[in-house]
Amino acid sequence: MSLHTLTIHEARDRLRRGEVSARQLTQAVLDRIQAVDGKVRGYLWLNPEDALRQADAADVRLPLGGIPVAIKDVINVTGQPCTCASKILQGYVAPYDAFVIRKLKAAGAVLLGRTNMDEFAMGSSTENSSWGVTRNPWDLDRIPGGSSGGSAAVVAADEAIAALGSDTGGSIRQPAALCGCVGCKPTYGRVSRYGLVAFASSLDQIGPLTKDVRDCALMLNVLAGHDAMDSTSVPRAVPDYTAALGKDIRGLQVGLPKEYFLPGMDPQVETAVRTAVGQLASLGAEVVEISLPHSEYAVAVYYVIATAEASANLARFDGVRYGRRVVGDDVIEMYSKTRGDGFGPEVKRRIILGTYALSAGYYDAYYLRAQKVRTLIRQDFEKAFQKCDVMVTPTTPEVAFKVGEKSADPLRMYLSDIFTISANLAGICGVSVPCGLVRRLPVGLQILGPAFGEETVLQVAHAYEQATTWHQERPQL
Amino acid sequence: MNYETVIGLEVHVQIKTRTKMFCGCATEFGAEPNTRVCPVCLGYPGVLPVMNEEAVRKTILAGLMLGCTINRFSKWDRKNYFYPDMPKNYQISQYDLPLCTGGAVGQFRLTRIHLEEDVAKSFHFERTSGVDFNRAGTPLMEIVSEPDLRSPEDAFQYLTTLKEILIAGDISDCDMEKGQLRCDANVSVRPVGQTQLGEKVELKNMNTISGVRRALGYEEQRQIAALERGGKITQETRRWDELAGKTFVMRTKEYAHDYRYFSEPDLMPVIVSDAFLAEIQRGIKELPEARRRRLVEQYGLPEYDAGVLVADTAVADYFEQAAAGSKNPKAISNWIMTELLPKFAENKISPAHLAELVAAIEAGRISGKQGKEVFAEMFATGQSPSAIIKARGLAQVSDAAVVEALCVQAIKANPKSVADYQAGNTAAINFLKGQVMKLSQGKANPQLAGEILARLLGGH
Structure with missing residues (x-):
């Protein structure tokens, strides 16, 4: 068995037993990247020498000691580029570590390099990158999902043992589903956002992409926790997320939201998800139908709130202090040339949408109204979680689509996130785990839990995973 | 025709805190450009603001001293506009729920006081511009008055009183030369008896309190003259030129900003608890006007003396310490006003020693003339009057x-x-x-x- 295919817990056991060194493990992963990343193109930036140096220095007794981890290009690491896959941040070198990076470093992880993404995390296919398209390791003609497409692809292709992503409307769970790995969006406030370049501040959350559920729990153990530098991070004790793994799920109430099985979805995807629900029932869970009546408004609400916040968050990219600058005759011309040249079309579209939604005369009709509906969506979940412990839904309505298939139609692209967006609006947690292959392409099962319900979500995900073999399937590259 | 001038003031005051509003950088005037900066106050990608509680405390203190209602729930908003001195191209401010509402400066009512972050400072060279971000993120309080002022003199009085209060509360040093207090004015004129307000003009760039008075004086005359000629006043922003003694158009209404305010998602709302409010209330300083009245009543001082003493908080404090054990507070006040005040900074005499000196003269132990000699030596050496009297053999013979x-x-x-x-x-x-x-x-x-x-x- 090649070292690059190991999970965190498998690699950790071998490292601790002294069967392999951290350098050997990192070298194996670097070799794998060398071999396949020309096809996958998951990485934007690598520093093999630095990775090996980190491996040599790693203390394998630490929680992630010697484990090579890939970082989405939206999280600041001192001394490394952080372009958010945007031309506008070309040349920017991060002067500080994100909170999660400090945690990973303290836990002994080896930071491999930076993964591709949709520009500023805006997209569902990683096609909106200024630096080229990442391919789905299961079918190189297809997209890996997005926006954390690079992170999902490198984990699926064994080019990293685990990766960090960020999830604003499904950007971890959707690519995890389409690439056949495990992706978790923690509860809003569970993981500090300090150092994550903001797309939509009230929705963004950093989370792990891993090869199995145990790895997801191990990563979460390191990432979670209060940070005084993030006022929205919650001062709440971090449990050992692996403690819930292996616990019986008999008697747990699993809610099935009726709004999440749409007529337009791929019937084979629906079959795979319904089969998974059956398996949970056979493990002793009680399946109950629930309703989230405001679901149909989630996409609309999301595209008002997320773009409004983004229009302000992205205003700082102006060529004055860092990144790319295109000179002009005066400051206004410098702004428009810098931003006109630096941002891609999807980012511009969203900045304009958000600016419009906040404008005098439109604010009440769009932004304010969207905030009210967001509250209704949150209340839907609060009510539903009185009836069930977790919810189960498809992560996406269909499997990975072909490169270019939806790029001309933003609205169709936006619907890829139809099942994942509500969790961000409600601030709750969720994971996607592999639950089938349709035409040799992975299908994801989304398990949602209430705020700070990560333990139960992981417990159910793990029980399901252990009862099936989907997580062991690997793409042929 | 007779005209009435209507003025409202927007005063920005830098709050005296050790660190900036949303990061740990020092708030220091006069440092080398761009040396009091960090990723947060430079608006780097991925950073987040953390609220400075001391700035909130001092804003609430200002609100209490000015009789405002302290809002128990207030929040932060983003004010969006592009300018190179604005690191994030949005300013964290307070829009619809400020910390303080109502209140007054003397007889002039306040609309609100809110807290925000200051911007950087731009420098324009021959062919380029530079930005010094040291000031960016300094806690800044905006105090907005109702349009209650009726003359440039009112504005002068308003600003003088406000400054006195903020200094007394140790909320700000209010040094206008250092930009710690900055004032914009909205001014309009209307025929006497008309209820509807005239078109207002916003005045900027007034760097002293008397500059504000001069600018308003110029502007009211300019507006009245325009109306008299049958012209119209247009809503615009004008810049005061101190040297020229005139105002000039900066921008007209068509260029008015749409700031697209919305709630700042990176910060939690500010909840002012009973305990926090009570703590601030305990630390509240007496307003200068109230202290003047108290000195007259409690110590029997003439109005004039009370005014002189209260003008400097340290002097008033000194007086009260000395007068506490004295039978003749007026004599204490005389000594302070005639002998101490011109050189108060070098004073070595403790309040208790001054009281002792006054008592020695009262009791006839030394003459008034001798008292002056003793005082001179006390001032120079800090010794007690009894020690000096003894050493010099000055004690008066009253046997x-x-x-x-x-x-x-x-x-x-x-x-x-x-x-x-x-x-x-x-x-x-x-x-x-x-x-x-x-x-x-x-x-x-x-x-x-x-x-x-x-x-x-x-x-x-």
Whole structure:
């Protein structure tokens, strides 16, 4: 068995037993990247020498000691580029570590390099990158999902043992589903956002992409926790997320939201998800139908709130202090040339949408109204979680689509996130785990839990995973 | 036609805190450009703001001192506009739920006080511009008045009083030269009796309180003259040019910003608890006007004295410490105003020593003239008056038997003066008193000597 295919817990056991060194493990992963990343193109930036140096220095007794981890290009690491896959941040070198990076470093992880993404995390296919398209390791003609497409692809292709992503409307769970790995969006406030370049501040959350559920729990153990530098991070004790793994799920109430099985979805995807629900029932869970009546408004609400916040968050990219600058005759011309040249079309579209939604005369009709509906969506979940412990839904309505298939139609692209967006609006947690292959392409099962319900979500995900073999399937590259 | 001027002021005050509003950088004036900066106040990608509680505390303190309602729930908003001095191209401010509402400066009502972050400072060179971000993120309080002011003089009075209060509360040093207090004014004119307000003009770039008064004086005349000519006032922003003594158009209404305010998602709302409010209330400083009144009532000082003393909080504090144990607060006040005030910074005299000096003069232990000598030495050395009196052998002789013996001696030696006195020349007694003083080497209590001489010579 090649070292690059190991999970965190498998690699950790071998490292601790002294069967392999951290350098050997990192070298194996670097070799794998060398071999396949020309096809996958998951990485934007690598520093093999630095990775090996980190491996040599790693203390394998630490929680992630010697484990090579890939970082989405939206999280600041001192001394490394952080372009958010945007031309506008070309040349920017991060002067500080994100909170999660400090945690990973303290836990002994080896930071491999930076993964591709949709520009500023805006997209569902990683096609909106200024630096080229990442391919789905299961079918190189297809997209890996997005926006954390690079992170999902490198984990699926064994080019990293685990990766960090960020999830604003499904950007971890959707690519995890389409690439056949495990992706978790923690509860809003569970993981500090300090150092994550903001797309939509009230929705963004950093989370792990891993090869199995145990790895997801191990990563979460390191990432979670209060940070005084993030006022929205919650001062709440971090449990050992692996403690819930292996616990019986008999008697747990699993809610099935009726709004999440749409007529337009791929019937084979629906079959795979319904089969998974059956398996949970056979493990002793009680399946109950629930309703989230405001679901149909989630996409609309999301595209008002997320773009409004983004229009302000992205205003700082102006060529004055860092990144790319295109000179002009005066400051206004410098702004428009810098931003006109630096941002891609999807980012511009969203900045304009958000600016419009906040404008005098439109604010009440769009932004304010969207905030009210967001509250209704949150209340839907609060009510539903009185009836069930977790919810189960498809992560996406269909499997990975072909490169270019939806790029001309933003609205169709936006619907890829139809099942994942509500969790961000409600601030709750969720994971996607592999639950089938349709035409040799992975299908994801989304398990949602209430705020700070990560333990139960992981417990159910793990029980399901252990009862099936989907997580062991690997793409042929 | 007679016109009425209507003025409202927007005052920005830098709050005196050790660190910036949303990061840990020092708030320091005059440092090398861009040396008091970090990723947060430079608006780097991925950073987040953390609220400075001290700035919130001082804003609430200002609100309490100005009689505002303190809003128990307030929140942060983003004010969006592009400018190179604005690191994020949005300013974290407070829009619809400020920390304080209502209140007043003297008779002029306030609309609100909110907290925000200051911007950087731009410098324009011949062909390029530079930005110094040291100031970016300094806690800034915006105090907005109602359009209650009716003259440039009102504005002068408003600003003087406001400044005095903020300094007394240690909320800001209000040094306008350092940009710690900045004032914009909205001004309009209307015919007397008209209820509807005239078109307002916003004035900027006034760098002193008297500059504000001059600018408003110019602007009201400019507007009235325009109306008199049958012209119209357009809503615009004008810049005061101190040297020219005129205002010039900066931008007109078409260029008015749409700031697209929305709630700042990176910060939690500010909840002011009972305990926090009570703590601030305990630390509240007496307003200068109230202190003036109290000094008059409590110490029986003339209005004038109270005004002089209260003008400087440290001087007023000194007075009250000295007057606390004194039977003659007015004498304390006299010493402070005539002797101490011109050189208060170098003063070595403790309040207790000043009270002791006044008591020694009161009790006749030393004369008023000797008191001045003692005071001079106290000022120079910081020694106690009793130590100085003792060392110099200054204590006045008030023992009646001793003084009477000297008086008898003086009478015997000067029969002519005695005869003059008895012939009706009462002034002759002064000569005799002078002789008594001479005999006592200046130590005899002159008042006592006068009384004894009069008795010995037979009264008139």
